Amino acid sequence: MGTISTNEWKNGVKVMYDNDPCNILENEYVKPGKGQAFNRVRLRNLRTGRVLEKTFKSGDTLEAADALDVELQYLYNDGEMWHFMSPTTYEQYTISKTTIDDSAKWLKEQDVCIVTLWNNNAISVTPPIFVTLKVIETDPGVRGDTATGGSKPATMETGAVVRVPLFINVGDILKIDTRTGEYMSRGK
Protein backbone atom coordinates (compact mmCIF):
# COMPACT_ATOMS: atom_id res chain seq x y z
CA MET A 1 0.00 0.00 0.00
CA GLY A 2 2.96 2.33 0.07
CA THR A 3 4.53 4.27 2.91
CA ILE A 4 3.48 7.44 4.68
CA SER A 5 5.74 9.81 6.59
CA THR A 6 5.41 11.37 10.06
CA ASN A 7 3.81 14.61 8.86
CA GLU A 8 0.91 12.62 7.32
CA TRP A 9 0.20 10.63 10.49
CA LYS A 10 -3.06 12.33 11.31
CA ASN A 11 -5.49 11.04 13.89
CA GLY A 12 -7.27 8.00 12.39
CA VAL A 13 -4.58 7.11 9.84
CA LYS A 14 -3.82 3.37 9.89
CA VAL A 15 -0.23 2.17 9.70
CA MET A 16 1.75 -1.04 10.19
CA TYR A 17 3.90 -1.13 13.31
CA ASP A 18 5.66 -4.27 14.57
CA ASN A 19 3.74 -6.30 11.95
CA ASP A 20 0.36 -5.23 13.33
CA PRO A 21 -2.09 -2.67 11.97
CA CYS A 22 -2.33 0.36 14.26
CA ASN A 23 -4.50 3.42 14.40
CA ILE A 24 -2.79 6.79 15.00
CA LEU A 25 -4.42 8.45 18.02
CA GLU A 26 -2.11 11.40 18.57
CA ASN A 27 0.97 12.79 16.85
CA GLU A 28 2.92 15.51 18.64
CA TYR A 29 5.72 17.30 16.78
CA VAL A 30 8.65 17.84 19.16
CA LYS A 31 11.59 19.92 18.05
CA PRO A 32 14.36 21.63 19.92
CA GLY A 33 14.88 25.08 18.37
CA LYS A 34 18.29 23.93 17.21
CA GLY A 35 18.23 20.20 16.63
CA GLN A 36 16.73 16.94 15.44
CA ALA A 37 12.93 16.98 15.24
CA PHE A 38 10.91 14.07 16.62
CA ASN A 39 7.29 12.93 16.49
CA ARG A 40 5.89 11.55 19.72
CA VAL A 41 3.05 9.27 18.65
CA ARG A 42 0.28 7.37 20.43
CA LEU A 43 -1.06 4.45 18.43
CA ARG A 44 -3.60 1.75 19.12
CA ASN A 45 -2.80 -1.77 18.02
CA LEU A 46 -5.99 -2.71 16.15
CA ARG A 47 -5.57 -6.41 16.86
CA THR A 48 -4.91 -6.27 20.60
CA GLY A 49 -6.43 -2.88 21.42
CA ARG A 50 -3.26 -1.93 23.31
CA VAL A 51 -2.17 1.71 23.18
CA LEU A 52 1.53 2.31 22.52
CA GLU A 53 3.59 5.48 22.91
CA LYS A 54 6.50 5.69 20.49
CA THR A 55 8.94 8.34 19.35
CA PHE A 56 10.00 8.59 15.71
CA LYS A 57 12.49 10.79 13.90
CA SER A 58 10.55 13.37 11.89
CA GLY A 59 10.44 12.32 8.27
CA ASP A 60 10.51 8.59 9.02
CA THR A 61 7.91 6.44 7.27
CA LEU A 62 5.69 3.49 8.10
CA GLU A 63 3.82 1.18 5.77
CA ALA A 64 0.15 2.13 5.40
CA ALA A 65 -2.19 -0.56 6.74
CA ASP A 66 -5.07 -1.80 4.58
CA ALA A 67 -7.42 -1.53 7.53
CA LEU A 68 -10.83 0.02 7.80
CA ASP A 69 -13.82 0.09 10.12
CA VAL A 70 -17.13 -1.21 8.74
CA GLU A 71 -20.58 -1.58 10.20
CA LEU A 72 -21.69 -5.22 10.27
CA GLN A 73 -24.86 -6.76 11.58
CA TYR A 74 -24.45 -9.64 14.05
CA LEU A 75 -26.43 -12.71 12.90
CA TYR A 76 -25.72 -15.67 15.22
CA ASN A 77 -22.94 -17.82 16.65
CA ASP A 78 -22.32 -21.55 16.76
CA GLY A 79 -20.14 -21.46 19.85
CA GLU A 80 -16.90 -21.36 17.80
CA MET A 81 -17.56 -18.78 15.12
CA TRP A 82 -19.61 -15.60 15.20
CA HIS A 83 -21.38 -14.73 11.97
CA PHE A 84 -21.87 -11.16 10.66
CA MET A 85 -23.25 -9.60 7.52
CA SER A 86 -22.78 -6.27 5.82
CA PRO A 87 -26.17 -4.51 5.68
CA THR A 88 -25.10 -2.80 2.44
CA THR A 89 -23.29 -5.51 0.43
CA TYR A 90 -24.84 -8.57 2.20
CA GLU A 91 -21.31 -10.02 2.29
CA GLN A 92 -20.93 -12.40 5.24
CA TYR A 93 -18.00 -12.54 7.64
CA THR A 94 -17.16 -15.20 10.20
CA ILE A 95 -15.15 -14.15 13.21
CA SER A 96 -13.50 -16.52 15.67
CA LYS A 97 -14.32 -16.55 19.38
CA THR A 98 -10.78 -15.42 20.26
CA THR A 99 -11.03 -12.36 18.02
CA ILE A 100 -14.42 -11.38 19.42
CA ASP A 101 -13.09 -11.88 22.92
CA ASP A 102 -14.87 -9.83 25.55
CA SER A 103 -17.20 -8.13 23.06
CA ALA A 104 -19.20 -11.36 22.67
CA LYS A 105 -21.10 -10.84 25.89
CA TRP A 106 -22.75 -7.66 24.54
CA LEU A 107 -23.82 -9.00 21.15
CA LYS A 108 -27.53 -9.47 20.54
CA GLU A 109 -28.74 -10.79 17.21
CA GLN A 110 -29.51 -8.02 14.68
CA ASP A 111 -27.34 -5.44 16.51
CA VAL A 112 -24.94 -3.47 14.32
CA CYS A 113 -21.27 -3.45 15.41
CA ILE A 114 -18.12 -1.71 14.23
CA VAL A 115 -15.79 -4.37 12.85
CA THR A 116 -12.19 -3.58 11.93
CA LEU A 117 -11.13 -5.34 8.74
CA TRP A 118 -7.46 -5.79 7.89
CA ASN A 119 -6.76 -7.19 4.42
CA ASN A 120 -10.51 -7.97 4.47
CA ASN A 121 -10.23 -10.16 7.61
CA ALA A 122 -12.02 -9.10 10.78
CA ILE A 123 -9.50 -8.40 13.54
CA SER A 124 -11.66 -6.73 16.17
CA VAL A 125 -15.30 -6.16 17.01
CA THR A 126 -16.62 -3.13 18.89
CA PRO A 127 -20.17 -3.55 20.20
CA PRO A 128 -22.64 -0.63 20.00
CA ILE A 129 -21.88 1.90 22.79
CA PHE A 130 -25.37 1.40 24.24
CA VAL A 131 -27.18 -1.92 24.14
CA THR A 132 -30.63 -2.84 25.50
CA LEU A 133 -30.68 -6.30 27.03
CA LYS A 134 -33.18 -8.38 29.00
CA VAL A 135 -32.40 -9.58 32.54
CA ILE A 136 -32.63 -13.38 32.77
CA GLU A 137 -31.39 -13.87 36.30
CA THR A 138 -31.13 -11.69 39.42
CA ASP A 139 -32.26 -11.64 43.04
CA PRO A 140 -35.91 -10.50 43.45
CA GLY A 141 -36.40 -6.73 43.28
CA VAL A 142 -36.75 -4.62 46.42
CA ARG A 143 -39.97 -2.63 46.07
CA GLY A 144 -39.86 1.11 46.66
CA ASP A 145 -36.08 1.43 46.61
CA THR A 146 -35.67 3.47 43.43
CA ALA A 147 -33.36 6.19 44.58
CA THR A 148 -30.86 5.18 47.22
CA GLY A 149 -27.66 3.28 46.52
CA GLY A 150 -27.07 -0.41 46.75
CA SER A 151 -26.66 -2.77 43.84
CA LYS A 152 -26.71 -6.46 42.96
CA PRO A 153 -25.49 -8.58 40.03
CA ALA A 154 -27.85 -9.38 37.17
CA THR A 155 -27.22 -11.79 34.29
CA MET A 156 -28.33 -10.50 30.90
CA GLU A 157 -29.70 -12.53 27.98
CA THR A 158 -26.27 -12.41 26.26
CA GLY A 159 -24.46 -13.77 29.32
CA ALA A 160 -23.02 -10.46 30.54
CA VAL A 161 -23.21 -9.83 34.28
CA VAL A 162 -23.94 -6.21 35.22
CA ARG A 163 -24.30 -4.43 38.60
CA VAL A 164 -27.88 -3.12 38.72
CA PRO A 165 -30.00 -1.22 41.30
CA LEU A 166 -31.92 -3.33 43.83
CA PHE A 167 -35.35 -2.66 42.24
CA ILE A 168 -34.54 -4.46 38.96
CA ASN A 169 -36.41 -7.71 38.24
CA VAL A 170 -36.02 -10.68 35.88
CA GLY A 171 -37.57 -9.73 32.53
CA ASP A 172 -36.68 -6.03 32.80
CA ILE A 173 -35.06 -4.49 29.74
CA LEU A 174 -31.97 -2.46 30.63
CA LYS A 175 -29.82 0.04 28.79
CA ILE A 176 -26.09 -0.70 29.32
CA ASP A 177 -22.97 1.32 28.39
CA THR A 178 -20.67 -1.31 26.85
CA ARG A 179 -17.57 0.89 27.26
CA THR A 180 -17.80 0.70 31.05
CA GLY A 181 -20.17 -2.25 31.44
CA GLU A 182 -22.38 -0.08 33.62
CA TYR A 183 -26.15 0.02 33.95
CA MET A 184 -27.62 3.27 32.56
CA SER A 185 -31.41 3.03 32.89
CA ARG A 186 -34.45 0.85 32.40
CA GLY A 187 -35.18 0.62 28.69
CA LYS A 188 -38.26 -0.21 26.68
Place this chain on the structure above:
Amino acid sequence: MNIHLRAETFTKIRNFFAARNVIEVETPLLSHATNPAPHLNSFCLDNLYLQTSPEFAMKRLLANGSGDIYQICKAFRKDEIGRLHNPEFTILEWYRLGFNHHDLMAEVNEFLKVTINAPESKRFSYGQVFAEFLQIDPHANDLNQLKTAAQKNNLSVANLSDDYDTWLQLLFTHLIEPKLGQEYPVFIYDFPASQAMLAKVRTEEPKIASRFEVYFKGIELANGFHELSDAEEQRKRFIQDLATRQELKLPPIPLDENFLLALPNLPDCSGVALGIDRLLLLAANVTSLNEILCYPFAET
Protein backbone atom coordinates in the same frame (compact mmCIF):
# COMPACT_ATOMS: atom_id res chain seq x y z
CA MET B 1 -8.00 34.37 17.24
CA ASN B 2 -7.02 36.63 20.11
CA ILE B 3 -6.28 39.64 17.87
CA HIS B 4 -6.76 42.03 20.79
CA LEU B 5 -4.34 40.12 23.00
CA ARG B 6 -1.76 40.26 20.22
CA ALA B 7 -2.22 44.00 19.73
CA GLU B 8 -2.02 44.74 23.48
CA THR B 9 1.09 42.58 23.85
CA PHE B 10 2.82 44.38 20.96
CA THR B 11 2.17 47.67 22.73
CA LYS B 12 3.66 46.32 25.97
CA ILE B 13 6.71 45.05 24.09
CA ARG B 14 7.28 48.36 22.30
CA ASN B 15 6.92 50.27 25.59
CA PHE B 16 9.35 47.88 27.28
CA PHE B 17 12.04 48.65 24.73
CA ALA B 18 11.25 52.36 24.44
CA ALA B 19 11.85 52.68 28.20
CA ARG B 20 15.28 51.09 27.73
CA ASN B 21 16.28 53.09 24.64
CA VAL B 22 16.39 49.98 22.45
CA ILE B 23 15.31 50.99 18.96
CA GLU B 24 13.05 49.03 16.64
CA VAL B 25 14.52 48.01 13.30
CA GLU B 26 13.36 46.25 10.17
CA THR B 27 15.64 43.99 8.10
CA PRO B 28 15.02 41.98 4.91
CA LEU B 29 13.05 38.74 5.22
CA LEU B 30 14.20 37.59 1.78
CA SER B 31 17.93 37.11 1.31
CA HIS B 32 20.53 35.52 -1.00
CA ALA B 33 21.89 33.44 1.87
CA THR B 34 20.70 31.99 5.14
CA ASN B 35 21.59 29.93 8.21
CA PRO B 36 23.10 26.55 7.19
CA ALA B 37 22.18 24.79 10.46
CA PRO B 38 21.17 21.26 9.39
CA HIS B 39 17.94 21.20 11.36
CA LEU B 40 16.65 24.52 10.03
CA ASN B 41 14.83 23.95 6.77
CA SER B 42 14.48 27.21 4.81
CA PHE B 43 11.96 28.02 2.13
CA CYS B 44 13.90 28.71 -1.07
CA LEU B 45 12.31 30.82 -3.84
CA ASP B 46 14.26 31.47 -7.05
CA ASN B 47 17.53 30.97 -5.11
CA LEU B 48 16.39 33.42 -2.45
CA TYR B 49 15.78 32.34 1.13
CA LEU B 50 13.01 33.36 3.48
CA GLN B 51 14.82 33.99 6.77
CA THR B 52 14.57 31.49 9.63
CA SER B 53 15.35 34.42 11.98
CA PRO B 54 16.55 38.02 11.49
CA GLU B 55 19.83 37.27 13.28
CA PHE B 56 22.38 37.76 10.49
CA ALA B 57 20.87 40.99 9.22
CA MET B 58 20.53 42.45 12.74
CA LYS B 59 24.16 41.61 13.54
CA ARG B 60 25.23 43.50 10.42
CA LEU B 61 23.39 46.54 11.82
CA LEU B 62 25.10 46.10 15.20
CA ALA B 63 28.51 45.80 13.51
CA ASN B 64 27.68 49.02 11.70
CA GLY B 65 27.15 50.89 14.98
CA SER B 66 23.37 50.71 15.43
CA GLY B 67 23.53 50.35 19.22
CA ASP B 68 20.84 48.35 21.09
CA ILE B 69 18.14 47.11 18.69
CA TYR B 70 15.03 44.94 18.56
CA GLN B 71 12.81 43.62 15.80
CA ILE B 72 9.39 42.00 15.61
CA CYS B 73 9.00 40.16 12.31
CA LYS B 74 7.91 36.96 10.62
CA ALA B 75 10.31 34.02 10.37
CA PHE B 76 9.86 30.93 8.21
CA ARG B 77 10.82 27.32 8.86
CA LYS B 78 9.72 24.65 6.42
CA ASP B 79 8.05 21.45 7.67
CA GLU B 80 7.65 22.68 11.25
CA ILE B 81 3.98 22.03 11.88
CA GLY B 82 2.42 21.02 15.18
CA ARG B 83 0.68 22.16 18.31
CA LEU B 84 3.60 24.51 19.06
CA HIS B 85 4.96 24.97 15.55
CA ASN B 86 3.88 26.84 12.45
CA PRO B 87 5.94 27.22 9.26
CA GLU B 88 5.41 31.01 9.45
CA PHE B 89 5.68 32.55 12.91
CA THR B 90 6.31 35.84 14.66
CA ILE B 91 9.70 36.27 16.26
CA LEU B 92 11.01 38.98 18.59
CA GLU B 93 14.76 39.35 18.56
CA TRP B 94 16.79 41.83 20.57
CA TYR B 95 20.45 42.68 21.18
CA ARG B 96 22.05 44.47 24.13
CA LEU B 97 25.57 45.90 23.97
CA GLY B 98 27.91 45.07 26.85
CA PHE B 99 25.56 42.40 28.23
CA ASN B 100 26.77 38.86 28.88
CA HIS B 101 24.24 36.02 28.76
CA HIS B 102 23.44 36.33 32.47
CA ASP B 103 22.70 40.08 32.11
CA LEU B 104 20.35 39.27 29.24
CA MET B 105 18.63 36.48 31.22
CA ALA B 106 17.88 39.09 33.89
CA GLU B 107 16.31 41.33 31.25
CA VAL B 108 14.25 38.48 29.75
CA ASN B 109 12.99 37.79 33.29
CA GLU B 110 11.75 41.42 33.48
CA PHE B 111 10.29 41.15 29.98
CA LEU B 112 8.19 38.11 30.94
CA LYS B 113 6.91 39.85 34.05
CA VAL B 114 5.82 42.90 32.06
CA THR B 115 4.33 41.12 29.05
CA ILE B 116 2.60 38.05 30.51
CA ASN B 117 2.72 38.63 34.30
CA ALA B 118 5.10 35.71 34.72
CA PRO B 119 6.43 35.07 38.23
CA GLU B 120 10.13 35.48 39.10
CA SER B 121 12.16 32.96 37.10
CA LYS B 122 14.89 30.53 38.14
CA ARG B 123 18.15 29.59 36.43
CA PHE B 124 19.71 26.15 36.10
CA SER B 125 22.70 25.11 34.03
CA TYR B 126 22.33 22.45 31.32
CA GLY B 127 24.53 20.19 33.44
CA GLN B 128 22.36 20.71 36.54
CA VAL B 129 19.08 19.62 34.90
CA PHE B 130 20.64 16.49 33.39
CA ALA B 131 22.06 15.64 36.82
CA GLU B 132 18.77 16.28 38.56
CA PHE B 133 16.34 14.56 36.16
CA LEU B 134 18.54 11.81 34.70
CA GLN B 135 21.54 11.55 37.06
CA ILE B 136 24.01 11.94 34.21
CA ASP B 137 26.68 14.44 33.15
CA PRO B 138 25.89 15.75 29.65
CA HIS B 139 29.42 17.14 29.28
CA ALA B 140 31.08 13.74 29.85
CA ASN B 141 30.86 12.85 26.14
CA ASP B 142 29.80 9.29 26.97
CA LEU B 143 27.19 8.12 24.45
CA ASN B 144 26.48 4.85 26.28
CA GLN B 145 25.52 6.80 29.38
CA LEU B 146 22.87 8.64 27.30
CA LYS B 147 21.59 5.43 25.70
CA THR B 148 21.27 3.77 29.11
CA ALA B 149 19.29 6.75 30.44
CA ALA B 150 16.92 6.55 27.45
CA GLN B 151 16.48 2.81 27.93
CA LYS B 152 15.72 3.20 31.65
CA ASN B 153 12.92 5.59 30.68
CA ASN B 154 11.52 3.33 27.92
CA LEU B 155 12.52 5.87 25.31
CA SER B 156 13.60 4.38 21.99
CA VAL B 157 13.67 5.78 18.46
CA ALA B 158 14.11 3.71 15.32
CA ASN B 159 17.04 4.57 13.01
CA LEU B 160 18.53 7.21 15.30
CA SER B 161 22.16 8.07 14.48
CA ASP B 162 24.94 7.87 17.05
CA ASP B 163 25.37 11.64 17.01
CA TYR B 164 26.00 12.70 20.61
CA ASP B 165 24.02 15.95 20.40
CA THR B 166 21.02 14.20 18.84
CA TRP B 167 20.89 11.89 21.86
CA LEU B 168 21.24 14.82 24.24
CA GLN B 169 18.35 16.53 22.46
CA LEU B 170 16.24 13.38 22.55
CA LEU B 171 16.68 13.11 26.33
CA PHE B 172 16.20 16.83 26.83
CA THR B 173 13.02 17.18 24.74
CA HIS B 174 11.36 14.00 26.05
CA LEU B 175 12.45 13.63 29.65
CA ILE B 176 13.43 17.13 30.85
CA GLU B 177 11.64 19.83 28.83
CA PRO B 178 8.06 18.71 29.69
CA LYS B 179 8.89 19.08 33.39
CA LEU B 180 10.54 22.50 33.15
CA GLY B 181 9.02 25.66 34.53
CA GLN B 182 5.55 24.47 35.47
CA GLU B 183 5.30 27.17 38.16
CA TYR B 184 7.74 29.84 36.96
CA PRO B 185 9.94 30.46 33.91
CA VAL B 186 13.19 28.51 33.91
CA PHE B 187 16.41 29.54 32.20
CA ILE B 188 18.71 26.72 31.09
CA TYR B 189 22.20 28.09 30.43
CA ASP B 190 25.71 26.94 29.49
CA PHE B 191 25.14 24.40 26.73
CA PRO B 192 27.77 21.93 25.43
CA ALA B 193 30.12 23.67 22.95
CA SER B 194 28.83 21.33 20.23
CA GLN B 195 25.48 23.18 20.49
CA ALA B 196 27.02 26.65 20.52
CA MET B 197 25.44 27.75 17.21
CA LEU B 198 26.35 31.48 17.19
CA ALA B 199 27.37 31.76 20.84
CA LYS B 200 30.77 32.36 22.38
CA VAL B 201 32.50 29.24 23.70
CA ARG B 202 34.45 29.75 26.91
CA THR B 203 38.04 28.57 27.28
CA GLU B 204 37.66 26.37 30.37
CA GLU B 205 37.18 22.56 30.18
CA PRO B 206 34.73 21.03 29.46
CA LYS B 207 34.01 23.41 26.62
CA ILE B 208 30.83 25.35 27.40
CA ALA B 209 28.85 27.74 25.17
CA SER B 210 27.43 30.95 26.66
CA ARG B 211 23.97 30.12 25.40
CA PHE B 212 20.62 29.96 27.19
CA GLU B 213 17.06 28.86 26.57
CA VAL B 214 13.87 29.86 28.36
CA TYR B 215 11.13 27.39 29.29
CA PHE B 216 7.75 28.12 30.80
CA LYS B 217 5.04 25.51 31.40
CA GLY B 218 7.08 22.96 29.47
CA ILE B 219 7.34 25.19 26.38
CA GLU B 220 10.57 26.46 24.84
CA LEU B 221 10.06 30.18 24.55
CA ALA B 222 13.40 31.78 23.71
CA ASN B 223 17.02 31.14 22.84
CA GLY B 224 19.87 33.54 23.59
CA PHE B 225 23.60 33.85 23.05
CA HIS B 226 26.53 35.84 24.32
CA GLU B 227 27.33 36.54 20.71
CA LEU B 228 30.38 35.15 18.93
CA SER B 229 32.28 37.81 16.97
CA ASP B 230 35.13 35.61 15.75
CA ALA B 231 34.44 35.31 12.01
CA GLU B 232 36.95 32.49 11.46
CA GLU B 233 35.41 30.40 14.24
CA GLN B 234 31.93 31.15 12.86
CA ARG B 235 32.97 30.10 9.36
CA LYS B 236 34.35 26.81 10.78
CA ARG B 237 31.00 26.09 12.45
CA PHE B 238 29.13 26.88 9.21
CA ILE B 239 31.42 24.57 7.23
CA GLN B 240 30.80 21.83 9.80
CA ASP B 241 27.03 22.46 9.35
CA LEU B 242 27.40 22.15 5.57
CA ALA B 243 29.25 18.83 6.01
CA THR B 244 26.44 17.55 8.23
CA ARG B 245 23.90 18.70 5.64
CA GLN B 246 25.73 16.67 3.02
CA GLU B 247 25.74 13.56 5.27
CA LEU B 248 22.00 13.98 5.80
CA LYS B 249 21.48 14.47 2.04
CA LEU B 250 20.10 17.97 2.62
CA PRO B 251 20.59 20.70 0.02
CA PRO B 252 23.66 22.96 0.46
CA ILE B 253 23.14 26.56 1.59
CA PRO B 254 25.18 29.54 0.33
CA LEU B 255 27.02 31.10 3.28
CA ASP B 256 26.16 34.68 4.17
CA GLU B 257 29.45 36.38 3.30
CA ASN B 258 28.06 39.82 4.13
CA PHE B 259 27.38 38.59 7.64
CA LEU B 260 30.81 36.95 8.01
CA LEU B 261 32.47 40.12 6.71
CA ALA B 262 30.66 42.24 9.31
CA LEU B 263 31.15 39.86 12.24
CA PRO B 264 34.61 41.06 13.42
CA ASN B 265 33.08 44.51 13.98
CA LEU B 266 30.26 43.14 16.15
CA PRO B 267 30.48 44.88 19.52
CA ASP B 268 30.45 42.72 22.66
CA CYS B 269 26.75 41.94 23.06
CA SER B 270 24.14 39.34 23.88
CA GLY B 271 21.00 38.64 21.89
CA VAL B 272 17.85 36.60 22.26
CA ALA B 273 15.07 35.39 19.96
CA LEU B 274 11.64 34.77 21.43
CA GLY B 275 8.58 33.17 19.85
CA ILE B 276 5.75 35.68 20.07
CA ASP B 277 3.01 33.21 19.16
CA ARG B 278 4.10 30.93 22.01
CA LEU B 279 4.25 33.93 24.35
CA LEU B 280 0.63 34.71 23.42
CA LEU B 281 -0.33 31.06 23.88
CA LEU B 282 0.97 31.23 27.44
CA ALA B 283 -0.74 34.58 28.06
CA ALA B 284 -4.06 33.23 26.77
CA ASN B 285 -3.58 29.92 28.62
CA VAL B 286 -4.44 27.84 25.55
CA THR B 287 -2.76 24.65 24.35
CA SER B 288 -2.36 25.08 20.60
CA LEU B 289 -0.96 27.85 18.39
CA ASN B 290 -4.07 27.40 16.25
CA GLU B 291 -5.94 29.33 18.94
CA ILE B 292 -3.45 32.20 18.67
CA LEU B 293 -2.75 32.47 14.95
CA CYS B 294 -5.03 34.57 12.81
CA TYR B 295 -5.65 31.44 10.72
CA PRO B 296 -4.31 27.92 11.38
CA PHE B 297 -1.80 26.88 8.70
CA ALA B 298 -4.26 24.38 7.21
CA GLU B 299 -6.69 27.26 6.57
CA THR B 300 -4.27 29.60 4.80
